[in-house]
Amino acid sequence: xxxxxxxxxxxxxxxxxxxxxxxxxxxxxxxxxxxxxxxxxxxxxxxxxxxxxxxxxxxxxxxxxxxxxxxxxxxxxxxxxxxxxxxxxxxxxxxxxxxxxxxxxxxxxxxxxxxxxxxxxxxxxxxxxxxxxxxxxxxxxxxxxxxxxxxxxxxxxxxxxxxxxxxxxxxxxxxxxxxxxxxxxxxxxxxxxxxxxxxxxxxxxxxxxxxxxxxxxxxxxxx
Numbered sequence: 118x119x120x121x122x123x124x125x126x127x128x129x130x131x132x133x134x135x136x137x138x139x140x141x142x143x144x145x146x147x148x149x150x151x152x153x154x155x156x157x158x159x160x161x162x163x164x165x166x167x168x169x170x171x172x173x174x175x176x177x178x179x180x181x182x183x184x185x186x187x188x189x190x191x192x193x194x195x196x197x198x199x200x201x202x203x204x205x206x207x208x209x210x211x212x213x214x215x216x217x218x219x220x221x222x223x224x225x226x227x228x229x230x231x232x233x234x235x236x237x238x239x240x241x242x243x244x245x246x247x248x249x250x251x252x253x254x255x256x257x258x259x260x261x262x263x264x265x266x267x268x269x270x271x272x273x274x275x276x277x278x279x280x281x282x283x284x285x286x287x288x289x290x291x292x293x294x295x296x297x298x299x300x301x302x303x304x305x306x307x308x309x310x311x312x313x314x315x316x317x318x319x320x321x322x323x324x325x326x327x328x329x330x331x332x333x334x335x336x337x338x339x340x
Contacts, residue, residue, distance in 0.1 A: 160205070167230055167245035167259040168223055186230075188220040196337035209234040209243055216333055221247070228256050231334055235326025238318040239264040242273065242326060248287055252338045255295065258282045260323065270319030281310045291339050293331045297324035 312320030
């Protein structure tokens with residue numbers, strides 16, 4: 118066999134490509150279940166974080182989720198429950214007329230959690246917002262992002278920013294009123310949260326995300 122021929126080189130390269138492709142497919146298939154489970158656990162942690170669950174409890178997210186989340190309902194735009202479970206399987210970015218709602222029990226009190234999805238400066242932003250049984254006041258929030266600037270827009274992930282939403286009023290007269298305003302420009306402390314200094318566009322993205330997503334739950338809030 119002439120190992121210096123073009124035919125040998127092309128044949129050898131083709132065989133190697135096939136072998137590598139097979140190995141990659143095998144590895145991807147082998148790891149898929151673990152990857153899917155990690156995604157599931159991460160989503161649980163995010164939901165629980167919006168309920169201000171401690172970091173220690175989040176280490177076992179599955180147990181904590183079972184402890185605090187009593188139902189993952191699906192609502193329609195009229196605020197009616199169309200399914201008592203299945204909300205967890207709906208991706209936040211694909212929410213349209215089926216609205217996930219997590220019913221939770223924290224220290225004997227009912228809390229609700231709704232997902233959020235929007236756009237920041239450099240890419241997607243998302244999160245969860247929890248509110249009290251009165252459906253009027255915020256209990257906690259969780260925000261994350263794909264590529265916001267460290268020290269600026271990425272500050273939406275900090276405890277300082279997220280905790281500033283606690284106790285804020287969600288809506289008034291059927292309209293979503295909770296807002297993120299320019300840093301230092303809060304005029305109504307009942308509804309408004311200070312934006313991030315130097316992260317104006319990301320702050321506006323969080324504000325738009327809150328209004329766009331929560332407005333879909335307006336009829337549920339006003340039941």
